Amino acid sequence: MSADDPLSIGIFGLFVHPGLSPSGRARYPRGVMRTLSRFFAALAILAASGCTSSPTPHPEYTDATNGTPDGQATADDGARAACTALGGTWASDDDVCVGIEPEFDGSTGALDPATPPTADVVGLTITTSADGAVFHVTIASDDVDCQTYADWWEVVRQDGTLAARRIPAGPHVEDQPWSDASAAIALDDTDRVVVRAHFTTTGYNGQVWVGSLAEGFTPARIATTFAAGLAGAEPLPTTCTP
Template sequence: MKSLVFTILSFWFLCCSADKEKVLVEESDSASIFNSNAQVTQVSISGEPNAYTFNTTISSPDTGCDQYADWWEIIDLEGKLIYRRVLAHSHVDEQPFTRSGSNIPLESTREVYIRVHMNTTSYSNAVLKGAIDTGFSSSELDIEFAKELENVEPLPNGCAF
């Protein structure tokens, strides 16, 4: 039932929204693929090709600077980094939380993964997969996929709190 309501509301929002921002996935039902790591649960996108803004919602088991989601990123299906949003602090009292990334160089038809990284446990296997034109859905990705991106800039330079 929740899925049907979401589908109807998503259709209405995509067709009728005055500000033309697309909500491309709503709260994820991916508990089956959720590990004890963080996960991207929602994304809404506005803008135009090669200059999109992604408002990305993350749920993570933050405890402070000792354990927190330190970035989310967009990668293509081959593992190339398209965009990374570094998170400067933990979000212990703000769960889930949403952070934006702007001027993302992406065509509306290009399929990508959106994933989150934890400072202690690396990448989550719970990702969103899709394209701006077709929407995103929960998926599972091997945590070793494109793991070498952990060493690619931009990277966090500490944790504020």
């Protein structure tokens, strides 16, 4: 198509300005020009909005099932079923199980969210092999320094005995949330356990996970008094790397 072709000139003129020809003369009546100008302005706004990315979710926390940044655990059918099996009530406002069996829930305070600082277990995946069950956790903690941080996390049996404990090298001030995994733990399918983290200044006040290999696991709030004596049990942190 040549530059002198009427169709070529018409298309060129349309995109140079909706109401001017390439020579600058008005092509359309004034009312039509105004309408076309508004039309092209609207197209420009739509094009710009189409290129805008969606807001990034808050990066500090992950949900309960698949690591989506969110800030609260996201329930799935398995978590709800585990909550029911434990005799608990599902709190839909923040997707967590409350009011579970007395062994875990010795005070009504467990019905309410904890006051920060906390160390919350916000994600849990379990893999099994002939050697036992490996617990992969994601923890969101209000770490500041070696005096104020999540200094360990652990797996505790329903009778209050310690099944496993992991001690990080130091606080996770920048990399939140953070992940870790246990060694293989010998458990029967019906053994109920609590997966929880400990904070230096507030103890066991964060969100935990409760369940068994047979029933599944649910994010939960339980009494801070459950197996509280384990806070003084070995192993304990001996060093801290800021």
